[in-house]
Amino acid sequence: MDQERSMQRATLIVVMTTSFASTFLGSSINLAIPAIAADFTSGAVLISWIVTSYLLASAAFLLPFGSLADIMGRKRLYVIGIFLLGISSLLCVFAPTANILIILRICQGLASSMIFGTGMAILTSAFPPQQRGRVLGLSASATYLGLSLGPFIGGWMTQTLGWRSIFLTVVVISFIACGLAMAKLKGDFKGLGSSKFDMTGSLLYATGLTAFLFGLSSLNSVFFAPFSALAGAILLILFVLYELRNTEPLLNIRIFRDNHRFTFANLSAMINYSAMFAITFVMSLFLQLVYGFPAQTAGLILLAQPVCMAIFSPLAGRISDRKDPGFVAAFGMGLSGLGLIIFIFLSPQFPIWLLVADLMLIGIGVAFFASPNNNAIMGSVSKAFYGVASSSLGTARLIGQALSMAIVTLLTGFFMGNMTLAEAPAGQLLLICRTAFIIFSILSLIGVWASLFSTRPGRQNAASL
Structure with missing residues (x-):
């Protein structure tokens, strides 16, 4: 013992x-x-x-x-x-x-x-x-x-x-x-030792996702980027079609097809990370290169968002146990979207107290989205599908984060080209920041819709899955 x-x-x-x-x-x-x-x-x-x-x-x-x-x-x-x-x-x-x-x-x-x-x-x-x-x-x-x-x-x-x-x-x-x-650590903690590794599905997924996101983020800097994005999209479609026919799939696509709530809760998670992840990257550039703060001060300011996330996440989780988690998640996404809209008006004269307050607002919004949305995903499937649900959530998170940075990389190439950060005028950096926050705000509005849509009953309930 x-x-x-x-x-x-x-x-x-x-x-x-x-x-x-x-x-x-x-x-x-x-x-x-x-x-x-x-x-x-x-x-x-x-x-x-x-x-x-x-x-x-x-x-x-x-x-x-x-x-x-x-x-x-x-x-x-x-x-x-x-x-x-x-x-x-x-x-x-x-x-x-x-x-x-x-x-x-x-x-x-x-x-x-x-x-x-x-x-x-x-x-x-x-x-x-x-x-x-x-x-x-x-x-x-x-x-x-x-x-x-x-x-x-x-x-x-x-x-x-x-x-x-x-x-x-x-x-x-x-x-x-x-x-x-x-x-x-003792033992190998094996799960499905007798299963066959889905090599074809793995190659289609990894190659397709890499080609698509690389192409998207490089549209302004690499001549073959559009072809890469198109090829990636085709490979991802082939991945979905292949997985639907595979008896031992890499990802159980059928659960997305048959479970309405599960599908839209995962979609809203991916959209949330697409809208929120690059905030730290963008604001780090703004605080250091436009405001002129040293890295340590910029890091202290950016601490406001994750601290609020950590403080309010338990409360949001408890509320989602009593209310429909989809509605709570939609409320959180709406709060975050409001904060993103405020950041569209960033300027060298933007008050620092308002910047910190807005980061706190976004952090509270993310807290009220993340825990309830996780609750919605895990609560939409039976215990037999907990592993699939956990994997899909992790995948949605990482794809959303990569997509968020792909958007920023695309904007950086469009507004700055091969210019170094030291050479970039403050006006061009502000254009990148404002355009990014416009896109992120639109994504948040779409995420609110996806979260609300997840509250509608799907074609198949959790018990049957």
């Missing part, structure tokens, strides 16, 4: 550590973008790929690695992912050019997809049902902690130790977690 408890504690610590490291890496690097751009003297479009490449690789390989882990053993792939994250982060510390840093960020994205696709499944396998809610809550708190502390710590480290110190921090965390996982 003591040995089992020790293994459970170690499992919880490892998963919480990697949850923190992955979100910290994503949120902290946004504050370092101006410093990285100055160090490499690269164009703004190329620099934006430092963020986009990580998200794109994570989104493209999350489903394939999650399925592969169920077959070959979750611990094995999880440990490989942690080790690869540590090695790629170490190489990022010594990256001599922006191009090499982008390649290494792709490796980090691959590693993170191994971690994302297996961590929650390992945690669920290690604990009995009556304890899973508590440990999943603790893991979620580590995720929020990384998201909350990332901007402030990343800004402080960039200003005092240099941007490379962010990657060095992830190296230390990754190697500690890897050693603990190898020493303490």
